[in-house]
Amino acid sequence: MSNVPAAFATTLHIRDNCLCLQAQRAARALSRRFDEAFRPYGITSGQFSLMNGLNRPEPPTIGAVASLLAMDRSTVTANLKPLERAGLVTIAVDAEDRRGRRVGLTVAGRDLLARATPVWISEHAAIEAELPADADALRAGLRAVA
Amino acid sequence: MSNVPAAFATTLHIRDNCLCLQAQRAARALSRRFDEAFRPYGITSGQFSLMNGLNRPEPPTIGAVASLLAMDRSTVTANLKPLERAGLVTIAVDAEDRRGRRVGLTVAGRDLLARATPVWISEHAAIEAELPADADALRAGLRAVA
DNA sequence: GACAGATAGTTTGATATCAACGTAATTGAA
């Protein structure tokens, strides 16, 4: 007789198979790693991804950025605040549709992104090199669930 | 002539290939989905994972939980607060080592976990069914990066 | 037994995340 509840096998199954948990774990571990790599530049991995998403010919709207990052629009709004305060991004009302906002990088933002990009390249190459399996397959799987 | 910066190709490459970004996207999408499924039970996907991790014969320490979830110890401390306030978990000084804390489920916590588990089973089955590729391969990749 | 170093958690401060609600602007139909 054991004092383990009847559903303990289920608990172990969830612990080992839950894609949500595994994705959270992977996301946290990768974030910490890139956060550390970007620390000398004063940005986090999320801020790098956000700024990279803004680096395009036409400044995107908040909604477009939210879609790109698969996050809530209100989260994008919140995440832009420290970047705007730091003078890295600009937010302007869209002249075509005054409900919308166009978000772009400032010169300082573009410069910081350019300086941080080599860090991403080397760190990401290191991670891919450590992967036992094919990184493309992992990417495809992640894209499928997102 | 275009006004696109020289590194624009790199920007697109990062956008499409960054495992950190892809993992964040997947984690956010999966979280939202399970958050929605668990909403009738008053818990989030993260709280479900945490409580599931506590459902074992010997109540684990904070550090063990942090390791299981691949999160910082201080995050575990923070995440336990709303659960403790809701009467779902208990935190007690470890008699063997008074630096440590043993975290366990209350009767109410165990009951809620039992009621929410069928939701996880059906929701997770639905997600796996939607996956074009092998879920085991995705799990293996996620485990490798975490 | 005393004490330096290591270990386990907590607290603090900043950012991240979402849902729900509210506001402003656009669109489409009558």
Next chain:
DNA sequence: TTCAATTACGTTGATATCAAACTATCTGTC
């Protein structure tokens, strides 16, 4: 042209996340 429905964002409140600094406890060495 009106005006109801839709769309785009912002705000609020709660939780999540981490690093850094702190406290308490334990361990090994002398």
